Amino acid sequence: MDFQDTAIRIPHSRPTLGPEERRAVDEVLRSGQVAMGPEVAAFEREMARAVGVEHAVATGSGTAALAFALAGLSAGPGTEVIVPAYVCPAVANAVLWAGATPVPADVDPETGCMDMEDAMARKTDKTRAVVAVHLFGRPVDPAAYKALSVPVVEDCAQAVGAVVNNRPVGSLSHAAVFSFYATKMLCTGEGGMVLTPDETVARKARAMRESDVPPSPEGRYNAKMTDVAAAMGRAQLRKLPGFVEARRRLAHDFGRAFSGLDAAILPDAPGHVFYRFVLKVPGDADEAVARIQARGASAELPVPEPLHMALGLPDYPGARSCRKHFVSIPIYPSLSRRETKAVVKAVKEALG
Ligand SMILES: Cc1ncc(COP(=O)(O)O)c(C=O)c1O
Structure with missing residues (x-):
């Protein structure tokens, strides 16, 4: 089938679900215990073991997980968090939920990762934490963020399964947060988790995800995970090594296919899980996206509105450059060989 001649579009993201998830969810439905219960507890134990961290607290979203982790580290009203x-x-919404002020730091225009010099310059005596994002599944070393001398929260929303210095991401900081949104590395529909070696952080997150308990100034929110979601998550976690392998294989194939193009492939790093495959185009990313879309594959801007724009702050040259030149193309384990070929063809025609 010629994708150019049809309305068929290869989606930019898609969950990879199979009979294992259906069976697991079906069992939960048959049990009648569908709210938070033993499946959530088991998913927490399994994630804690996989990442190698003592405490795990499942939440209704990655945003809630980040808000609760920050609150657990006392990043609340009157404090600032560098992101x-x-x-x-x-x-930024999670920082605001915790009651703190998000302070964006500029990023490296080649990787989109935090520019530590700029972050240092933005540190004040109100800075209470820094968020280290493993952007697009490419791990960063949280040790570099420790130079700020405030607690580091690893944002592993895009990087479950990634490894840095032979250790899983999420095991290298004061607290780590994960997202299991529909199109993330692991899918529970919506969901998140806090992983931490710090018992106080875990206790606070457990308290904050409840709401049918006496009120407390730190906030009580109904932000729990359901057993239905956790059952999916457990089935997905068992498939994680295969998911990572499939993403790496696709990234390798894309790398070879696009080596002659003007567009640059974002720098690789050991332990990368390729949640996103991102190209840096010499021209305008919006135009490149439109040209790829017109050829049947759904390309996207990975971050359509960087935080300095969303928050109405003055120019951030690194983030502006990423916004202008970064283009993300479909990469996920359920991308078929036929679809992969069609993506390669669309990108080569659009950017060649
Ligand atoms: C880097 C990052 N952090 C946090 C989140 C929030 O996760 P969720 O969508 O589960 O609230 C996301 C997902 O959108 C993300 O990509």
Whole structure:
């Protein structure tokens, strides 16, 4: 089938679900215990074991997980949290949910990761934490963020399964947060988790995800995960090594196919899980996206509105450059060989 001649569009993201998830959810439905219960507890134990961290607290979303982790580290009213400017709005929303002020730091225009010099310059005596984002599944070393001398929260929303210095991401900081949104590395529909070696952080997150308990000034929210979602998550977690392998294989194939193009492939790093495959185009990313879309594959801007724009702050040259030149193309384990070929063809024609 010629994708150019049809309305068929290869989606930019898609969950990879199969009979294992259906069976697991079906069992939960048959049990009648569908709210938070033993499946959530088991998913927490399994994630804690996979990442190698003592405490795990499942939540209704990654945003809630980040808000609760920050609150657990006392990043609340009157404090500031340094975040990368080139990231989705959920990160700033989580900081605001915790009651703190998000302070974006500029990013490296080649990777989209935080520019530590700029972050240092933005540190004040109100800075209470820094968020280290493993952007697009490419791990960063949280040790670099420790130079700020405040607690580091790893945002692993895009990077479950990634490894840095032979250790899983999420095991290298004061607290780590994960997202299991429909199109993330692991899918529970909506969902998130806090992983931490710090018992106080875990206790606070457990308290904050409840609401049918006596009120408390730190906030009580109904932000729990359901057993239905956790059953999916457990089935997905068992498939994680295969998912990572499939993404790496696709990234390798794309890398070879696009080597002659003007567009640059974002720098690789050991332990990368390729949640996104991102190209840096010499021209305008919006135009490149439109040209790829016109050829049947759904390309997207990975971050359509960096935080400095969303928050109405002055120019951030690194984040502006990423916004202008980064283009993300479909990469996920359920991308078929036929679809992969069609994506390669669309990108080569559009950018060649
Ligand atoms: C880097 C990052 N942090 C946090 C989140 C928030 O996760 P969720 O969508 O589960 O609330 C996302 C997902 O949108 C994300 O990509």
